[in-house]
Amino acid sequence: MNAAVTSWIEEMAKLTKPDRIVWVDGSEEERERLTAEAMATGELHRLNQEKLPGCVLHRTAPNDVARVEHLTFICTRKKEDAGPTNNWMAPEEAYRRLGEIFDGSMRGRTMYVVPYLMGIPGSPFSKVGIELTDSIYVVLNMRIMTRMGRVALAELGESADFLRGLHSKADLNPERRFICHFPEDNTIWSVGSGYGGNGLLGKKCFALRIASYMGRQEGWMDEHMLIVGIEDPAGNVSYVAAAFPSACGKTNLAMMIPPAPFRAAGYKVWTVGDDIAWMRIGPDGRLWAINPETGFFGVAPGTSYKTNPMAMETVRRDTIFTNVVLTPEGTVWWEGMDEEPPAQGLDWQGRPWTPASGEKGAHPNARFTAPAKNCPIISPEWENPRGVPISAIVFGGRRARVAPLVYQSFDWEHGVYVGASMASETTTAAAGKVGVVRRDPMAMLPFCGYNMGDYFAHWLEMGRRIPNPPKIFHVNWFRTDEAGRFLWPGYGENFRVIKWILDRCQGRGEARETPIGYVPTEEGIDLTGLDLDRETMRHLLAVDREAWLGDLEDQETFFARFDRLPPAIHGQMEALRRRLGG
Ligand code: O2Y
Ligand code: MN
Numbered sequence: 292m293n294a295a296v297t298s299w300i301e302e303m304a305k306l307t308k309p310d311r312i313v314w315v316d317g318s319e320e321e322r323e324r325l326t327a328e329a330m331a332t333g334e335l336h337r338l339n340q341e342k343l344p345g346c347v348l349h350r351t352a353p354n355d356v357a358r359v360e361h362l363t364f365i366c367t368r369k370k371e372d373a374g375p376t377n378n379w380m381a382p383e384e385a386y387r388r389l390g391e392i393f394d395g396s397m398r399g400r401t402m403y404v405v406p407y408l409m410g411i412p413g414s415p416f417s418k419v420g421i422e423l424t425d426s427i428y429v430v431l432n433m434r435i436m437t438r439m440g441r442v443a444l445a446e447l448g449e450s451a452d453f454l455r456g457l458h459s460k461a462d463l464n465p466e467r468r469f470i471c472h473f474p475e476d477n478t479i480w481s482v483g484s485g486y487g488g489n490g491l492l493g494k495k496c497f498a499l500r501i502a503s504y505m506g507r508q509e510g511w512m513d514e515h516m517l518i519v520g521i522e523d524p525a526g527n528v529s530y531v532a533a534a535f536p537s538a539c540g541k542t543n544l545a546m547m548i549p550p551a552p553f554r555a556a557g558y559k560v561w562t563v564g565d566d567i568a569w570m571r572i573g574p575d576g577r578l579w580a581i582n583p584e585t586g587f588f589g590v591a592p593g594t595s596y597k598t599n600p601m602a603m604e605t606v607r608r609d610t611i612f613t614n615v616v617l618t619p620e621g622t623v624w625w626e627g628m629d630e631e632p633p634a635q636g637l638d639w640q641g642r643p644w645t646p647a648s649g650e651k652g653a654h655p656n657a658r659f660t661a662p663a664k665n666c667p668i669i670s671p672e673w674e675n676p677r678g679v680p681i682s683a684i685v686f687g688g689r690r691a692r693v694a695p696l697v698y699q700s701f702d703w704e705h706g707v708y709v710g711a712s713m714a715s716e717t718t719t720a721a722a723g724k725v726g727v728v729r730r731d732p733m734a735m736l737p738f739c740g741y742n743m744g745d746y747f748a749h750w751l752e753m754g755r756r757i758p759n760p761p762k763i764f765h766v767n768w769f770r771t772d773e774a775g776r777f778l779w780p781g782y783g784e785n786f787r788v789i790k791w792i793l794d795r796c797q798g799r800g801e802a803r804e805t806p807i808g809y810v811p812t813e814e815g816i817d818l819t820g821l822d823l824d825r826e827t828m829r830h831l832l833a834v835d836r837e838a839w840l841g842d843l844e845d846q847e848t849f850f851a852r853f854d855r856l857p858p859a860i861h862g863q864m865e866a867l868r869r870r871l872g873g
Contacts, residue, residue: 293444295451296421300404303423303457308395309402315430317440322431329427338612339621345609348617349428350641351486352463356614357656358488358495360737363470365500367741374742375852385471389480392467396459396482400425406444406453407437409498409569409583414676416511416569416581418502419447420454422492429458429490432611435586435660437493454478454501456492460485472496474504474740487588487613487658498567498583500740506569507741507749510756515734516568517545518580520670520679521786521793524557528672529793532568532580532761533685534734536715540768540781541565542589546601546668549786552820560786561670562601562663563679565589570681576758579678584663591615591657595629598782602659604667611660614639616652625653681761682796685789686733687768689715691726693838694767696779696816696831697788699795699802699809703754706763708863709808711747712846713765728842730849744855751859764792765808770831778831784821791816805834806870840873 304312315321326347329335336348365373366385373379380388403424410417420443424430433439447453455478461467468483479496481489488495499515506513516532523529535541545565549558564582573579589602591612596603606612616624618633632652638644639654646652663669672679686709688694693714700706710733717727730736732743739746754760766788768781791811794800801815813828846864850856 293447293449296447296453299455300423304402306390307393307397307402307423307425307457307459309397309400309425312402312404314404315406315440317434317442322434325427325430329431334427336617337621338623342620342622343607343610347611348615348623349611349613350639351614353640354465355463355484355486356654357486358737359468359470359484362468363737364472365740366471366473367475371854372742374744375854376736376743377739380471382473382476385469385473385480389469389471389482392461392469392482393457393459393480396461397425403427403430405430405433405439406447407433407439407493408443408446409437409493409502410581411674411676412438412442412446414581414678416571416583416676416678417446418454418497418505418583419443419452420456420493420497422456422458424458424490426458426460426485426490428485428611432487432491432588432660433493435609435611435662436491436584436588438585452477454497456481456497458482458490458492460490470496472500472740474501477501491588494567494584494588495738498569499735499738502569502583503735503738503746504740507745511572512570512578512750512753514568514570515566515738516684517541517565518563518568518582518679518681519545519789520561520563520672521789522559522561528561529682529796530563530580530679531683531685531789531792532570532681533687534710534713535687536689536713536729536731536734538590539687539689539715542587542594542602543599543782544785546599546666547786548600548783550783550820553786553790558786558790560668561672562666562668563670563673564663571678572757573677573680575680577680578757578761580681581678582663582673586663587659587661587666589659589661591625591659592653592655593627594625594659595627597629598627601666601668605665606659606661607665609662609665612657613660614654614657616644625657626651683764683792684761685764685766685792686710686713687766688713689718689769690767691716691769691771691775692835693842694765694770695810695834696768696770697764697766697791697811698805698807699792700763700765701808703760703763704751704859705808705863707747707750707754708860709763709765710750711860712864714842714845728845730846742855744853744857747860748855748857751857762796772830778827780821780823787816787818787821806836806867807834807839810834836871839871840868843868843873
């Protein structure tokens with residue numbers, strides 16, 4: 292028994308007052324027992340085990356369906372260390388306010404002790420966390436998303452160096468819901484939500500917010516990035532890490548299928564991770580990355596055999612579905628699945644539903660939690676403790692006019708600026724006005740556990756320290772014509788762009804120099820087998836000077852918010868203005 296662990300658990304149990312404490316070990320027998328228990332209480336629902344072996348359904352409370360950024364806090368001693376883009380609460384106030392909600396919150400319940408490892412056993416990248424939770428749903432999700440149980444305790448040994456995570460659903464009252472991070476104490480307290488990123492503390496809370504703070508202290512990079520390997524016909528695999536704002540198709544890109552002519556030529560895609568990358572400088576001077584997770588917590592609506600066949604194969608077994616439609620035959624359905632909807636079913640709230648009801652059957656943020664090892668194209672290297680060497684870093688945004696399909700930054704510092712100025716335009720009325728520019732540097736705005744200005748400085752510092760840094764690119768799959776139609780087909784065709792990116796990393800790939808960076812020539816991207824005319828390609832690769840000058844105005848306002856903006860970022864912005872002749 293690790294004394295630091297047991298005394299902390301005692302203290303937390305004194306606060307939350309559970310009826311019993313159960314340590315989870317990660318065994319199959321335990322999964323079966325907890326699943327049966329949760330089915331008996333209605334926390335989980337049975338699915339057809341012939342069609343979906345090992346799968347279950349969970350419905351969240353209707354008021355608890357997504358991450359809650361406005362209730363997410365970084366609790367550093369000094370407010371300025373959380374920075375202007377994070378909500379901040381003083382640690383003593385946070386412990387007091389949340390302590391009042393946690394007080395007795397597990398009365399009548401079981402406190403599960405969930406030791407887990409983010410990363411691969413024995414890897415210098417790996418970190419141990421322990422989550423105390425009163426939710427079986429959380430335990431079963433953590434079992435898929437992390438290396439949970441004995442393996443984590445063995446990794447920890449007698450050390451006191453573990454992330455202390457306390458989670459209680461309490462009364463699921465949104466008025467009493469808080470997700471508080473204490474990076475200086477290696478602690479997370481989350482209360483009042485049972486949903487994904489709010490309750491699975493290993494994911495956004497630890498592997499991004501707390502780990503970003505650790506990465507800066509310890510000299511490595513924690514990024515909101517997928518990792519994908521591309522194998523060429525000679526069998527060489529090159530790896531790309533890519534950051535996109537939430538809901539921009541990261542899981543699809545991580546699992547893309549190359550177009551037929553490339554498959555015939557021998558190209559393959561290997562998935563390493565779909566959401567988070569921990570990256571360190573390797574002994575060879577390159578940047579090496581691991582996926583610290585072991586599963587995918589993907590958005591179900593829109594996932595189909597057309598958009599992401601590998602994800603569809605992954606979720607056929609051992610998967611937890613959250614807030615999807617339950618069909619009469621005990622299978623699941625969601626909007627955009629490209630299968631006929633069931634004639635009737637139960638919607639995400641368990642109410643009778645038909646396609647004619649005019650309401651969505653699945654919640655738009657419905658999820659699947661599926662083991663990475665189920666993915667038919669999971670990389671043979673995904674559990675390599677050394678990680679995989681990254682050749683290219685890709686930033687992406689959703690821009691109708693401004694950004695071309697792809698461009699390469701001039702160098703690392705320019706690439707950091709490209710990432711820092713990343714933006715997307717809103718697409719749905721639900722998210723506010725259509726076409727409003729939302730800036731999300733490196734897709735880390737909701738996930739950086741410290742001052743974002745310091746985060747940019749950390750990127751710049753890493754660039755000085757990496758002898759062989761990856762090259763940095765920007766992609767935009769969403770450029771439209773005057774009628775608002777997408778010009779690029781996307782999905783598996785994105786492989787063509789990634790191939791150009793890797794060609795550039797290997798000293799090939801035709802490009803022209805423009806004010807924003809290197810853009811492919813019209814022949815640069817291999818369009819074999821794709822019916823896309825020259826004019827469309829010209830449009831996709833055009834650099835619209837006026838649009839960029841307009842964008843710089845918006846960037847200026849955005850960067851003015853940052854109290855610790857490194858001068859190099861502003862310098863890069865001014866250099867771009869000069870190159871544009873503005
Ligand atoms: O974790 C959540 O609460 C849902 S949001 C999410 C889930 C998986 C991967 N990424 C995200 C995200 O918002 O970036
Ligand atoms: Mn994400």
